[in-house]
Amino acid sequence: MTTPDPSESRPSSKVPRTERGRRTLRKLLDAAAIEFGERGFHEASITGITRRAGTALGSFYTYFDSKDEIFRALVDDLSGKVREAAKNTLQSDLPALDVEKAALTGFLQFAREHKEIYRIIDECEFVDPDSFRQHYENTAHRIQERLAGGTRKGELREGLGEAHAWAIMGMNVFLGLRYAVWSEDSSVEDIAELASSILREGLAKRPSGQS
Amino acid sequence: MTTPDPSESRPSSKVPRTERGRRTLRKLLDAAAIEFGERGFHEASITGITRRAGTALGSFYTYFDSKDEIFRALVDDLSGKVREAAKNTLQSDLPALDVEKAALTGFLQFAREHKEIYRIIDECEFVDPDSFRQHYENTAHRIQERLAGGTRKGELREGLGEAHAWAIMGMNVFLGLRYAVWSEDSSVEDIAELASSILREGLAKRPSGQS
Incomplete structure (x- = not known):
């Protein structure tokens, strides 16, 4: 069997083969983030996405079959970006609690720059419950692995x-909602330090005398 | 001024004056929780609510003008029930950290018995963003007041x-999603103790030697 089973392919099943194709797909996903973030899933439209992306309608159908399909691909894409945002701030030799603090700092910065992510992930609970659950299970799994590393090093x-x-994920998500999306009345660093002090x-x- | 300002009235603005009326309103809200929880806001219907409540359509319009209005009243009602569920487990003389543990225990028990609450509150972000925000701001405010009490007593x-x-609210909400709504593979008491140990x-x- 050389024909891949479509049910096992990734949400965005048609992978671009050229650099130009990759740029077009990127433009479509970035445009979809704005379109779904501003209008919500039900009001969002494929032509709204291609107009924002500055691409032809045909380009959309080269990569996606439907609004549902690009929404799923977008959630997968944003989930990956959250993972990268947390990872970028990490250095390999940080103490375990500093790793958590750096991951939260990276996430809060990302959420401030991409406030639409909350609406999209939250709406995913209704549009595509499996992807919603997968996003949080993956995120929790990464945190759990970091904690296990900290215990192995004798720090946790x-x-x-x-x-x-x-528990940590919930703390981070709600601090992001309040201090990255709804208001920026505290610095990212202050919020990350405060969460870190709890952990x-x-x-x-x-x-007294015990720090 | 004896005329109340309508803008200050509760979402369900027509308050029943008789015991029978109160029972009907209660039936409508309980039926709405099931209807919105199972079908989501867009698929839910007023006739679906009155059928589940076993009331006439006229009774619905005695208390609510629209599907939107009963949804807002329901969120307000559930928000109050969450508050009561957390409060019922509290005794006035508990140490501050035991208060938080008891509040989480009460919330988790409530969420297991009313799994629909997550879907309804989460959908509220899209149907009625102000009520969504209000629910979490009120909840956080109560936690903050409890923490301040603990600091005054010299415990926190x-x-x-x-x-x-x-941070505490986010922790509680995500523990509830994972261990009350999605699965009951751990006991409420174990989860509450685990969260308490973090605090x-x-x-x-x-x-070693320091407990």
Whole structure:
């Protein structure tokens, strides 16, 4: 069998073979982020996307069969960008808690520059529930792996698992909603430091002399 | 001025005056939670709500003008139920961190019994963004007040503010999504204890001998 099973292909199933094709696909996805972010899935249209992208309608159908398909591809694309934004700020030799802080800083910066991401991922819960779930399960899985690394290095306590990762993810998502999307009244660095202090020492008052 | 300002009235502006009226309104809101939770806002219908409630169509219009209006009233109602679910588990003399743990336990129990709440509140971001924002701002505000109480009692550290409240709320919401709505593979008590341990001591490994 040399014919790939379409059901196993990626959301954006037609991969461009030329540099020009890759640029067109990129333009379409960037335009889709604006179109879906501003208008929502139901109001968004394929012609709205191609107009914003400055491409012909035919180019759209070279890569996507429908509005649903580019929406799924966009969620996959944004999910990858979130992963990269968190990763870009990481250096390999950072202590485990600084890794979490750097990842949150990167995410908050990304969310400020791409405020539409919240609306798109959130609407995905209704348009394509499987992709919504996949996005968060993947993100939690990455956090859980980082925590396990911190425990192996002797920096984090034993027994950290999936639920700790979900707790951190929820903290980060809600801090992003409040301090990156709704308002920028605090600096990204202050918010990341505040979240980091929770992971470092919790909220309890420490006996004096104990930092 | 004895005439109330209509802009200050509750979303469900026609308040029932009799016990029977209160029961009908309650039935309509409970039916709306199922209808919107199962079908989503766009697919949900007023006749679907009255059929589930076992009330006449006229009863619906006694209390609500439209599908939008009962949706807003429902979000307000659910927001109040979340508040009550967290509050019911509280005793007035609990230490501050046990208050947070009890509030999360109550919320997780409520979310397991009313899984539709996530879909309804999340869809509210698109149907009625102001109510969506209000729900989370109110919730964060309550958490912030509880934290301030803990600091006053000398149990929590100084300087806890709005962002700490948003961090806790995000943690709770995502733990609820994963462990109350998507799966019940861990007990409510285990998840609440795990979240509590983050607030109590963070994730860092403590020097041995220091609990």
